[in-house]
Amino acid sequence: MMHFLDAYKKPLALVGIIIFLAIPLVVENKLLIHLAILGMLYAIVASNWDLTLGYAGVFNFAHLAFFGIGAYTSGILTVKLGISPWLGIPCGAVTAALASIIVSIPAIRLRGIYVALLTFACSQLVLLLLLSQPLITGGQQGLTGVPQLQIGDFLFRESKYAHFYLVGLLLLCSTVFLRRLVSSDFGLSLIALRDFEEYAVARGIPLARQRLLAFLFSSIFPGLAGGVYAHFLIVASPDIFGFSLATLLLSMVLVGGVATIYGPVVIGVVMTYVSELMASSAWMSDVFGVSRGPVRFMFVAVLIVLTMRFFPQGVWGLVNQFSARSLQAKNTTVEDPA
Amino acid sequence: MTPEAIVAIIASGLVSGSLYALMASGLSLVWGTVRMFNFAHGALVMIGAYSGWYISNRGGLAKVLQPIGRNIANNSEDWGLIGDILHPLGEWILSIKAGFGLLLGVPLAIIFCGIAGYVIYIFLVKPFVGKPGADLVVIITTIAGASFMQNGVQVIFGPRYKQLDRILKGPPVEILDTAIGLQEVLIIVLTPVTLLLLNLFLKRSKLGLAIRAVAQNDDFARLVGINVNQIYPLTFVVSSMLAGLAGLMLGGLFFILPTMGSEPLLRAFVVVVFGGLGSLPGTIIGAYVIGLIEQSSAYVFSLYWAPVVLFATLILVLIFRPRGLMGGENS
Numbered sequence: 001m002m003h004f005l006d007a008y009k010k011p012l013a014l015v016g017i018i019i020f021l022a023i024p025l026v027v028e029n030k031l032l033i034h035l036a037i038l039g040m041l042y043a044i045v046a047s048n049w050d051l052t053l054g055y056a057g058v059f060n061f062a063h064l065a066f067f068g069i070g071a072y073t074s075g076i077l078t079v080k081l082g083i084s085p086w087l088g089i090p091c092g093a094v095t096a097a098l099a100s101i102i103v104s105i106p107a108i109r110l111r112g113i114y115v116a117l118l119t120f121a122c123s124q125l126v127l128l129l130l131l132s133q134p135l136i137t138g139g140q141q142g143l144t145g146v147p148q149l150q151i152g153d154f155l156f157r158e159s160k161y162a163h164f165y166l167v168g169l170l171l172l173c174s175t176v177f178l179r180r181l182v183s184s185d186f187g188l189s190l191i192a193l194r195d196f197e198e199y200a201v202a203r204g205i206p207l208a209r210q211r212l213l214a215f216l217f218s219s220i221f222p223g224l225a226g227g228v229y230a231h232f233l234i235v236a237s238p239d240i241f242g243f244s245l246a247t248l249l250l251s252m253v254l255v256g257g258v259a260t261i262y263g264p265v266v267i268g269v270v271m272t273y274v275s276e277l278m279a280s281s282a283w284m285s286d287v288f289g290v291s292r293g294p295v296r297f298m299f300v301a302v303l304i305v306l307t308m309r310f311f312p313q314g315v316w317g318l319v320n321q322f323s324a325r326s327l328q329a330k331n332t333t334v335e336d337p338a
Numbered sequence: 339m340t341p342e343a344i345v346a347i348i349a350s351g352l353v354s355g356s357l358y359a360l361m362a363s364g365l366s367l368v369w370g371t372v373r374m375f376n377f378a379h380g381a382l383v384m385i386g387a388y389s390g391w392y393i394s395n396r397g398g399l400a401k402v403l404q405p406i407g408r409n410i411a412n413n414s415e416d417w418g419l420i421g422d423i424l425h426p427l428g429e430w431i432l433s434i435k436a437g438f439g440l441l442l443g444v445p446l447a448i449i450f451c452g453i454a455g456y457v458i459y460i461f462l463v464k465p466f467v468g469k470p471g472a473d474l475v476v477i478i479t480t481i482a483g484a485s486f487m488q489n490g491v492q493v494i495f496g497p498r499y500k501q502l503d504r505i506l507k508g509p510p511v512e513i514l515d516t517a518i519g520l521q522e523v524l525i526i527v528l529t530p531v532t533l534l535l536l537n538l539f540l541k542r543s544k545l546g547l548a549i550r551a552v553a554q555n556d557d558f559a560r561l562v563g564i565n566v567n568q569i570y571p572l573t574f575v576v577s578s579m580l581a582g583l584a585g586l587m588l589g590g591l592f593f594i595l596p597t598m599g600s601e602p603l604l605r606a607f608v609v610v611v612f613g614g615l616g617s618l619p620g621t622i623i624g625a626y627v628i629g630l631i632e633q634s635s636a637y638v639f640s641l642y643w644a645p646v647v648l649f650a651t652l653i654l655v656l657i658f659r660p661r662g663l664m665g666g667e668n669s
Contacts, residue, residue, distance in 0.1 A: 106657040125649040132642035247485045294489035301486035
């Protein structure tokens with residue numbers, strides 16, 4: 001199937017894009033469109049996380065902090081300084097990139113569990129700094145009154161297409177960027193460092209520089225997505241740094257398939273739908289009684305553990321495996337008569 | 339700084355230091371032995387507090403049992419011989435309307451936490467032991483486990499806050515004109531006793547020696563006939579019981595809610611890194627040092643800045659001494 005995909009890459013991509021463009025024209029339900037936008041934003045964050053987590057093999061726990069920094073930077077600049085959101089969003093990407101460099105400098109000196117602890121501490125430090133300045137950041141309640149996106153008099157929230165196409169474009173750019181990156185020499189050098197560090201270093205791959213660049217490249221699109229997220233929901237909330245969102249996004253990367261990029265993109269959108277629909281559907285409340293919100297996170301948690309246990313390569317990894325097997329089968333049948 | 343302030347800082351520093359010491363020593367024990375980092379440790383603290391509340395409080399298990407007790411007491415006369423045996427049981431259940439009390443609640447909660455730790459080991463850790471990259475996979479699975487327990491408790495108990503009864507009731511102790519609550523005094527006294535018992539267990543008992551042997555070299559531990567597959571879950575059980583005790587102490591000081599374990603878990607991370615992963619004395623000293631740093635910086639700067647100072651310290655320690663201030667070469 002994958003080789004079929006490879007052979008007809010361009011026409012298939014074109015068909016995919018056309019179907020995608022048609023979605024808001026066909027779908028009437030506003031909730032579904034809203035979820036699609038949210039799902040695509042999460043897909044951007046998850047697929048970029050795959051760069052450090054999957055390709056570089058660095059256990060980076062500060063990734064959601066880049067998303068949060070993007071949201072807060074754009075939010076604060078627009079609310080407190082009155083800058084246009086179109087300038088605020090790129091500024092968010094710049095601060096997220098700076099933060100990624102600051103985090104990666106100590107992180108590349110460490111190994112294994114210590115990287116996880118350090119990046120975790122960094123992300124908590126960002127959260128605590130935000131909470132310690134309630135006058136600027138809104139503290140625990142979050143920064144409210146973030147202006148919505150508009151061009152001239154056209155308000156993005158009034159139209160059901162505008163946010164959808166904007167975020168879709170961002171997701172497309174992010175995915176193309178990531179796929180190009182991981183199939184380039186740079187991506188190969190990251191994989192080499194992950195799989196056999198000593199040998200890769202002996203062959204002259206600069207470990208520190210490649211890891212720093214991996215952090216940097218993985219922070220730009222989440223920074224942009226964070227800004228769009230804040231203007232889309234007109235709030236920047238400290239919940240971004242919480243355990244629950246981190247678990248959800250982690251599940252997108254893992255269930256989608258580590259080191260695939262496409263996996264987290266597809267599963268990111270799907271998981272957002274599933275988890276949000278679970279939180280809002282009536283049968284969940286009938287089965288589980290009062291609270292529905294927590295149940296979906298329990299479901300996500302079980303899904304993560306089952307994936308790690310039985311399909312550590314994720315959904316996309318399974319697809320790859322099957323297509324490789326079918327190709328092998330085809331090759332042997334061709335060779336047998338000869 | 340007035341002497342009253344100094345006494346208050348030291349007292350609250352010792353209280354938080356005690357809680358961190360109980361949590362961090364469990365984390366450190368598991369890391370030293372199994373080479374895994376249990377991110378569900380904070381959720382175990384929460385489980386300890388909730389199970390203690392459920393058993394001891396009148397709104398918990400006692401409330402659930404009342405209708406059953408009433409049923410038995412009223413109808414047992416019709417049941418013949420079985421009824422005669424069950425009747426006192428029903429009467430007894432009816433007599434414990436106010437809950438089972440902390441005398442039963444504390445030990446049962448600690449045992450329950452031990453069982454929870456075993457379950458965590460079986461489902462989230464055991465399948466990955468010995469596989470490449472297992473330490474990182476276990477971080478993920480235990481985070482998922484923590485999320486599962488937090489949200490599960492919220493489904494069962496609802497969002498309303500609970501509080502444990504104080505173990506000691508009475509007027510606070512006064513030292514240099516500073517009032518210190520009896521619960522706080524109990525925590526300050528009880529923690530070193532517990533840690534001393536832990537030390538005795540590790541140094542004198544056969545199982546404790548086996549744990550230390552596995553921590554030092556699990557291949558050689560296997561060679562001398564220690565069943566490593568039993569020592570790993572044992573370590574999880576011991577560490578979870580310590581977390582449960584910390585939760586019971588915390589539940590008597592503050593409100594009990596599903597997320598109550600996350601904050602202390604972060605502090606415990608700081609402590610184990612500060613003291614060196616896997617080094618128990620380092621961890622315990624680190625816990626008290628961190629507790630005192632936190633409380634004095636809360637006094638000098640503000641409540642908001644204290645955690646910032648703490649995490650900045652952690653990052654600096656990680657940059658310059660990644661193995662901790664007291665960590666050895668192999669930790």
